[in-house]
Amino acid sequence: MGLFVKICGICSEGDLGQISALGPDALGFIQWPKSKRYIDPKAVGRWETPEGMKRVGVFVCPTESELAHAAQYGRFDVLQVHRVPDHWKMDRDLFQGLEIWRALNPDELYHAESWFEFDRFLLDSYDSRTVGGTGKTCDWGKAKTLVKSVEKPILLAGGLSPENVEAAVAEVKPWGVDVSSGVETEPGVKDMAKVEAFIAACRKK
Numbered sequence: 304m305g306l307f308v309k310i311c312g313i314c315s316e317g318d319l320g321q322i323s324a325l326g327p328d329a330l331g332f333i334q335w336p337k338s339k340r341y342i343d344p345k346a347v348g349r350w351e352t353p354e355g356m357k358r359v360g361v362f363v364c365p366t367e368s369e370l371a372h373a374a375q376y377g378r379f380d381v382l383q384v385h386r387v388p389d390h391w392k393m394d395r396d397l398f399q400g401l402e403i404w405r406a407l408n409p410d411e412l413y414h415a416e417s418w419f420e421f422d423r424f425l426l427d428s429y430d431s432r433t434v435g436g437t438g439k440t441c442d443w444g445k446a447k448t449l450v451k452s453v454e455k456p457i458l459l460a461g462g463l464s465p466e467n468v469e470a471a472v473a474e475v476k477p478w479g480v481d482v483s484s485g486v487e488t489e490p491g492v493k494d495m496a497k498v499e500a501f502i503a504a505c506r507k508k
């Protein structure tokens with residue numbers, strides 16, 4: 304299988320339609336109300352997406368009821384959680400059929416004991432002032448070490464763009480990549496030329 308590509312922070316049906324036509328593997332919708340990219344799960348639920356293209360809801364330190372509500376209304380296939388505490392657990396029985404991805408920064412190796420709970424990991428940069436969508440790259444050297452040592456598939460995120468994604472993939476060798484601000488004109492508004500260039504760079508053999 305080739306590199307898995309997720310385009311995150313989609314805020315309008317128009318952007319969604321154009322991005323879907325470019326053929327990424329997953330589409331991300333921010334479910335954190337403090338983000339400029341927040342989108343109501345009920346709106347997402349009304350939007351159609353191509354069969355097999357994963358719908359990812361992105362959360363910050365969510366409660367189980369928040370996850371359940373959004374998963375139902377947004378019709379998500381994947382719940383991506385950021386900034387959950389070290390020993391955060393969820394009742395997987397309540398979310399049968401859904402994948403759970405955990406976002407980490409590459410320094411959070413100490414989470415290892417709870418890693419088995421998650422289906423995928425997403426490596427993102429850390430910013431004390433905000434969460435996600437920062438446009439800052441994470442430490443690719445540490446990310447590379449994690450990709451080699453952790454058995455589960457890892458997505459690389461944080462500051463990726465059409466210009467640097469090939470170099471990032473060559474160095475880190477992740478299972479997938481995730482981008483938001485690197486393909487925008489402003490927070491929540493995607494630049495289709497950049498999205499297309501990003502996906503093309505990811506699909507280069």
Ligand SMILES: O=C(O)c1ccccc1N[C@@H]1O[C@H](COP(=O)(O)O)[C@@H](O)[C@H]1O
Pocket residue numbers: 311312331333335338339340361362363385427434435436437438439460461462463481482483484485
């Ligand atoms: O994008 C956001 O606003 C956001 C808010 C809360 C949690 C995660 C968020 N975005 C995620 O951050 C990564 C990296 O973004 P960027 O490419 O550096 O701009 C992105 O892939 C989203 O999954």
